[in-house]
Amino acid sequence: MVVSSPHPDVDIPDVTLYDFLFASLEDQDLDRVAVVDGPSGATTTFGELCAQVDAIAGAAAARGLGVGDVVALHSPNVPAFVSVFHGLLRAGVTVTTVNALASGAEVGKQLVASGATALFTVSALLPQAAEGAEQAGLDRDAVVVLDGAEGYASLRDLLAAGAPAPEVTIDPSTHLAVLPYSSGTTGLPKGVMLTHRNLVANVLQTRPYLPLGREDVVPAVLPFFHIYGMTVLMNFAVLERATLVTLPRFDLPEYLGVIGAHRATVLFVAPPIALAVAKHPLAAEADLSSVRLMMSGAAPFDARLAAAVRQRLPQARVVQGYGMSEMSPVSHVVPVDRDDIDPGSIGLLAANMLAKIVDPATGEEIEPPAEGTSAPGELLCAGPNVMVGYLGDEAATRDTFDADGFLHTGDIATVDADGVFHIVDRLKELIKYKGYQVPPAELEALLLGHPQITDAAVVGVPDEDGEEIPKAFVVAAEGAELTAEEVMEHVAAKVAPYKKVRAVQFTRTIPKSAAGKILRKELRAG
Structure with a gap:
């Protein structure tokens, strides 16, 4: 049975994200502060932000970027991210965030996977950006360093031409706005096509709660x-004319200082930040007396x-x-006005959402209970927020949706008689x-690319603090003299720190x- x-x-209006967020901007809001750079305190008003978005759209169009093009945005949280992101979308570009x-x-x-023809980055990330651009065959002219770097165009260079924002006609229901990369329920990262x-x-679905x-x-x-930061922080705050204070990384003293200095009221966090607080x-x-709400997401929060x-x-x-x-x-979401809902639950379905719980062994739907809590099963969801599919991967897209168009989440959930959902386990292998x-x-x-490793598997296991970490089980080649430190260094040299x-x-x-298929459950148990 489907739960509503x-x-x-x-x-849900049939408009672009730009029109949704900026077309309703009122005169009274133009001088309100939209974005503050946390480290420096520099401010950008809503009027300035809107002007920057339009100017960046014009600059993108002047460089030949528009509908049909994919541009990569590779940057930490800085005020320019907001204006560049929305400026590119305003020009009809599809943005893949890196x-x-x-x-x-x-x-x-x-x-390469996204088909990006240009890359916007910042000077602090230029070594990685330049290596990636070279690997993808992008010329220097296709790389823009927002805050400037010798030999590269800067955001100031782009805006100096003063090109007007282009007139763009797209279908909001089919035109891809963003291509974040996700591993879905299993496997390697795939481009998630979001309109x-x-x-x-x-x-709009999140807003009532x-x-x-x-x-x-x-x-x-x-x-x-x-996507959490993109939708729930950036886009939501811009729509409601709240003030964003950007921080390029999590540093607890700086974070706490921003909360106190700016009298922060709402904290959107992941569990490690909640734990630190x-x-x-x-x-x-x-x-922390100004805080009225903390919402955690992105990982389990008990x-x-x-x-x-x-x-x-x-x-x-x-x-x-x-x-x-x-x-x-x-x-x-757990609604802010529902004190009766267990904060360890994931709450109620957002507006316009449908869900069902399915026995992963039989595929049979599990009935919601008249009282108490249902049996556990895989959570499947449908709604206007669900992706079009995975870029260039029809097989993965087919595997991710059931015959009725519901998305497999890969998580095991229960639902109670009041429509409150709990995640109780993970069907997917993702750590x-x-x-x-x-x-x-x-x-x-x-x-497996290491010459002294003949087989390997990686699973998520809890560390001494209860945080899930990647643990490798390694079969060394006969006669190999390989240490755990060498294995970890081999991987660390090739991946982002969190991997x-x-x-x-x-x-x-x-x-x-x-x-x-690797029996990961046996590895975790052993």
Whole structure:
């Protein structure tokens, strides 16, 4: 049986993301601060932001970029990210956001896979960006360094021409706005095709449960290149005319300082940040009295951690949300006005969402209970926020949707009689390390490339703090003298820091099924 959102459907206008966010900008908001650069304190008003977006759209068009083109945006959270992202979309470009921690090889792979013809980056990331661009065959002329670097065009150079924003006609329901990369329920990273309508819908679907307003101040430490930061922080805050304070990385003293100095009201976080706020001695000394809401997402957030956060923030609501890149990302939220819902749950279906729970062994739908809690099964979702599919991968797209068009999440969930969902296990193999996706298949491929390794498998295991980390089980070649440190260094040299293998166990064999599938459950149990 299909479960519907308890919230009435919201109307989703047939407009581009630019028109959705900026067309309704009122005169009274033009001088309000839209974005603050956390480290420097420099401010950008909504009027200035809108002008920058239009100017960047004109600059992109003057460089021949428009409908049909993919441009990569490779940057940490800085104010320019907001204007460049929306300026490119305003020009009809599809933006593929690149993880700021990506290695040069990873940047290159995404550029090639997405078909990107240009790359916007920042000087701090230029070594990786340049390596990736070269790997993808992009000339220097195709690389823009936002804050300037010798031999490259800068954002100032682009804007100096003063080219007008182009007139662009696209279908918001079919035109791709963004191509974030996700591993989905399994396998290597794939381009998630999200339309303008997908992104517009998800902000509106989330809005009834998480109200923001003009007086809210939101520290933006979750990366904008990740769909959570992109939709729930950046786009949501711009729509509601709240103020974003950007932070290029998570540094606890700086984060706490921003909360106090700017009187931050809403904290969108991942569990490691929530844990730091709850447990670190520095947080006990910080002024957090302005915070009215903390929402955690991107990884499991249990009731014990929520209780610890509430002790530190007694005046604030502490809630959890759930989603995935393929859903733009939010499908479930604990509403801020529902004190009766377990904060360790993922809450209720967002507006316009449908879901069902399916027995992964039989494929049979599990009935929602009249009372109590359902049996566990895989969570499947449908709604206007769900992706078009994976770029250039029809097989993976087919495997991700069922016959009725519901998206397989790969997570095992229950639902109770009140429509409250809990995630109880993970069907998918993906490892979540500090909110980042770590695909085992990618690490296994790197391990198998080592001349002294004959077989390998990677699983997620809890460390001493309960954080899930990638652990490699390695079969060394006969006669090899290989240490765990050498194995970890081999992988670390080729991946972003969050993808590092953090534990190694040598074994004689890797358990596999008759079909050759790694039996990860046995590895975790052993």
